[in-house]
Structures are given as C-alpha cells and as structure tokens.
Amino acid sequence: MSIMTDAATPRKRAKSVTFATPPPSRENTAFRSRTALVLGALTLSGAYVHFYQSAGNGLFDTLGELVKGETFPGSNGEFKRVFTGIKPLDTYLTTFTPFFGILTHKGDDSSYLFWLWMIGQFGVQWILFVMESLREGNKGSIASYIGLVGFMFQNFGLATVIPAFLLISTLTSTISRASSPTGLMNLIKVHGIDLNILPFSFFLAYFAPTVCMMLPYPAINSHSSWQGWIATWQFFPLYTVTFQWLLASFFKAVDQGKGFKIKSDEGKMVAYFWHARPLYIGAIFICAVFHVNVLAICLLPEWLVEIFPIAGTYRNVSFASVFLPPVPLPPFESVSVVRSLHTFLIWDMAVSGAAALVWAALQTRNVSSKTFSAKWVLRMIGFTIITGPSGAFVMAMWERDSAVVELLIEQAMKDK
Known part of the structure; x- marks a missing residue:
C-alpha cells in the first residue's frame, strides 16, 4: 500500500536556486574605467587615420573627382546615378559606389585579397554586434540600436564608429557594469528564436548582396546590375535588423504558448548557451576559412603557388603588401586610389578589431577575476x-558565456 501511495505522489519540481547579485567591485569599476580610456584612444586614433590621413594622401580628393566623372570607375560604362528615383538618396548612393567599384573589380592583387579577407572578418564582427543587440541586458540601450550604428559605420568607417560605439556601451550598458556570473545570468541571454533566425538574416542581408556585387563584370554582372548591387549593399545593416525583427516577430507569435518552457533562470541560461553554441562555431568557421586561405596565398613559397591554380593567379603578393599599411605620420605620400582605399580598409579592421577585443576583455573580466x-x-x-x-x-565571447554557465552550475551545486 505504501508503495502504491509513493508512486502516486507527484514529484515536486526542483526549485530554482536564487543567488544574490553583488554590486560591482572596486577592481571591476577600475577595469571598466581603463577599458573606456583605451576605447576612447582608439576612437581618436580611428578618426585620425580615417579623416586626417585620407585627406593627406589624396583619397578624398580622388573620390570626389571620380564621382564627377561620366564613366564608372573600373569600367568604360556609364556612371549610373539613378537607383531609386529619389534624388537625395541617389546622390548619396553615387558618392559611395565608386569606392566599392574600384575595390571589387579594379584593385590590385593585394587590395583584392585584403577585401576577400575582410568579407569574412567584418561579416562575423557584424553578426556578433547584432547578437549583442538582442541580449536581454541590452534592451533599450544604445547596443539595441545596432541598425543605426551599422548605418553610421557605413558612412564614417569602422575605425571611428566601432570604438565609439563600444565606448558608449561600456559606460552605459548594464551588461558592462555587471560583475559576477549571477549578475550576468539574466542579462546575456538571447531568445532562442532570435538565435535561430540570426544566421538567415545575416545571409540574406549581408552575404547575398556581397556575393552579387563581387560577381565577375561583365561576364555575369551587367554594368547596371553591378552598380545596383553595390548600391544595395550599402544598406545591409538596415536589412539585417529588418529581416531579424520581421522573422523573429512572426515565429515568436506562432510559438507563443507552445513548446517546452524552462522556468528556472539557470535552466534558461544553459538553454541559451546551447542555442548559441552552433552560432559561435559557424562564426569561427567563416573567420577561419577566409583568414587561412588568404594567409596561405600570402605566405606560400613560389614553388607551391605554381601547384595551386587559384593561388597561382595572385602574383607578387606578400603578408606585408596585403596586411601592413604605411606608417600614418605626415607628410603623407600621395598614392594611387587603389592603395589609399586599401590603407583605409586596413585601418578599419585593425582599429575596430582591437576595440572589439578590448571590449571583450571587459566582458570576460566581469564574470570573475x-x-x-x-x-x-x-x-x-x-x-x-x-x-x-x-x-x-x-572565442572571447564564447568563453565568456561558457564561464558564466560553468560558475553558475558550480555555485548551484555548492548551495544544494
């Protein structure tokens, strides 16, 4: 009888372990202050190499002359000046299309290889910033307006906007002020549907237009479609957030009240981590594919270059010619428009990449010393x-998430 009674007695659900969230420590506050100082210095450095150096080496003057030309740079075709029929918008687009027209089809081997490398690196950087905008702790903060941030760096460059964005985020974001795994637990989560949709938003908004504007001209792209895709690509940050919002809103509405619901905060954090894991793996894969291939072409000895047909098409390239810019000190040497564009992009990735890692160090330090x-x-x-x-x-952000989960599990086991 007792056995039957025990079997019929419903099992109680394990209660969520509640942790007290400690205030930021003095060490954490000091680290955040130092991070802000470094990001401020990187913002000023980015503005210097973008605006002062580009004015000094003739890039801005050359681009201004190209915009006034009758033929589109990199071709003998007509300069397309009407894309939407809205004159201010068309004028805006014609200011930027020569930049990428030269880069995609008129550059030398070194600049083209760097652009290929940048497609992977910049794309992954972008998708991680979009992911940051979706975190619970960033809702309503500047980080959540990532579409606006993207529009700004399309106009003013990564080297200036990304460090400034991360600086403001460091000073204002709740996540940047949290100083323990318990404080971060409810802040860094992203809804599972948002995580599942993010790769599709990235593909539709960024990758597809990038591939289309890179298609061979005139073999595949017509003169008009080539310029059209370049103009389309300029707004990929806005496309990304639009696709993300529309698709996520639809599937969240469909999913409402359905499916397995996790009630404990710790369980939700673990579920988020396992949802985010494939996204991190995919991002690492994209980075590695573009980075390793371009690096191999730069570093392969001459006799090996002859063996690989694709690598063999790039001659007289080296690590220095692809990745190292000239010293950014006056007097600036007037160089070709291709070289000045190449230099512009090298500093774009160098400064924004350094800023991202400095900011990631703060996120890692916030978990635990x-x-x-x-x-x-x-x-x-x-x-x-x-x-x-x-x-x-x-990897820095993935390790941060992993550390939060591991410390939460460890602390929960001790408290139980």
Whole structure:
C-alpha cells in the first residue's frame, strides 16, 4: 500500500536556486574605467587615420573627382546615378559606389585579397554586434540600436564608429557594469528564436548582396546590375535588423504558448548557451576559412603557388603588401586610389578589431577575476593568428558565456 501511495505522489519540481547579485567591485569599476580610456584612444586614433590621413594622401580628393566623372570607375560604362528615383538618396548612393567599384573589380592583387579577407572578418564582427543587440541586458540601450550604428559605420568607417560605439556601451550598458556570473545570468541571454533566425538574416542581408556585387563584370554582372548591387549593399545593416525583427516577430507569435518552457533562470541560461553554441562555431568557421586561405596565398613559397591554380593567379603578393599599411605620420605620400582605399580598409579592421577585443576583455573580466588573465591574452593572440581578429572576438565571447554557465552550475551545486 505504501508503495502504491509513493508512486502516486507527484514529484515536486526542483526549485530554482536564487543567488544574490553583488554590486560591482572596486577592481571591476577600475577595469571598466581603463577599458573606456583605451576605447576612447582608439576612437581618436580611428578618426585620425580615417579623416586626417585620407585627406593627406589624396583619397578624398580622388573620390570626389571620380564621382564627377561620366564613366564608372573600373569600367568604360556609364556612371549610373539613378537607383531609386529619389534624388537625395541617389546622390548619396553615387558618392559611395565608386569606392566599392574600384575595390571589387579594379584593385590590385593585394587590395583584392585584403577585401576577400575582410568579407569574412567584418561579416562575423557584424553578426556578433547584432547578437549583442538582442541580449536581454541590452534592451533599450544604445547596443539595441545596432541598425543605426551599422548605418553610421557605413558612412564614417569602422575605425571611428566601432570604438565609439563600444565606448558608449561600456559606460552605459548594464551588461558592462555587471560583475559576477549571477549578475550576468539574466542579462546575456538571447531568445532562442532570435538565435535561430540570426544566421538567415545575416545571409540574406549581408552575404547575398556581397556575393552579387563581387560577381565577375561583365561576364555575369551587367554594368547596371553591378552598380545596383553595390548600391544595395550599402544598406545591409538596415536589412539585417529588418529581416531579424520581421522573422523573429512572426515565429515568436506562432510559438507563443507552445513548446517546452524552462522556468528556472539557470535552466534558461544553459538553454541559451546551447542555442548559441552552433552560432559561435559557424562564426569561427567563416573567420577561419577566409583568414587561412588568404594567409596561405600570402605566405606560400613560389614553388607551391605554381601547384595551386587559384593561388597561382595572385602574383607578387606578400603578408606585408596585403596586411601592413604605411606608417600614418605626415607628410603623407600621395598614392594611387587603389592603395589609399586599401590603407583605409586596413585601418578599419585593425582599429575596430582591437576595440572589439578590448571590449571583450571587459566582458570576460566581469564574470570573475579568474576568467581574465595573461593566459586569456595569449589565447586571444593565438586565435587572432589562426582565425583573425574577429575569430578571436568570437572565442572571447564564447568563453565568456561558457564561464558564466560553468560558475553558475558550480555555485548551484555548492548551495544544494
């Protein structure tokens, strides 16, 4: 009888372990202040190499002359000046299309290889910033307006806007002020549907237009479609957030009240981590593919270059010619428009990549003083060598999430 009674008695649901969230420590506040100072310095450095150097080496003057030309740079065809029929918008687009027209089809081998490398690195950097905008702790903050931030860096450059954005986020974001795994637990989660949709938003908004504007001209792209795709690409940040919002809103409405619901905060955090894991893996893969292939072309000895047909098409390139810019000190040497564009983009990725890793160090330090150390710095240097700066950024954020989950589980086991 007692056996039957025990079997019929419903099992009680395990209660969620509640942790007290400690206030930010003095060490954490000091680290955040130092991070803000470094990001401020990077913002000023980015403005210097973008605006002062580009004015000095003749880039702005040359682009201004190209915009006034009758033929589109990199071709003998007519300069397309009507895209939407809205004159102010068309004028805006014709200001930027020559930049990418030269880059995609008129550059030398070194600049073209860097652009290919940048497609992967910049794309992954962008998708991680979009992911940050979707975190619970960033709702309503500047980080949540990532479409506006994207529109700004399309106009003013990564080297200026990204460090400034991360600086403001460091000073204002709730996540940047949290100083323990318990404080971060409810802040860094992203809705599972948002995570599932994000790769599709990235593909539709960023990757597809990028591939289309890179298609061979005139073999595949017509003169008009080539310029049209370049103009379309300018607004990929706005497309990303639009696709993300529309698709996520639809599937959240469909999913409302259905499916398995996790009630405990710890369970939700673990569920988020496992949803985010494939996204991190995919981002690392993209970084590695673009980084390793371009690096191999730069570093392969001449006799090996002859064996690989694709690598063999790039001659007289080296690591220095692809990745190292001239010293940004006056007097600036007037160089070709291709070289000045190349220099512009090198500093774009160098400054924005450094800013992302500095900011990631703060996010790691916020979990625990044990999670940020000299070993962490060495690991990030190693990941930068293997996968590029954006790959290291991905690993830093992935490790941050993993550390939060591990410490929460460890603390829950102790409290039980």
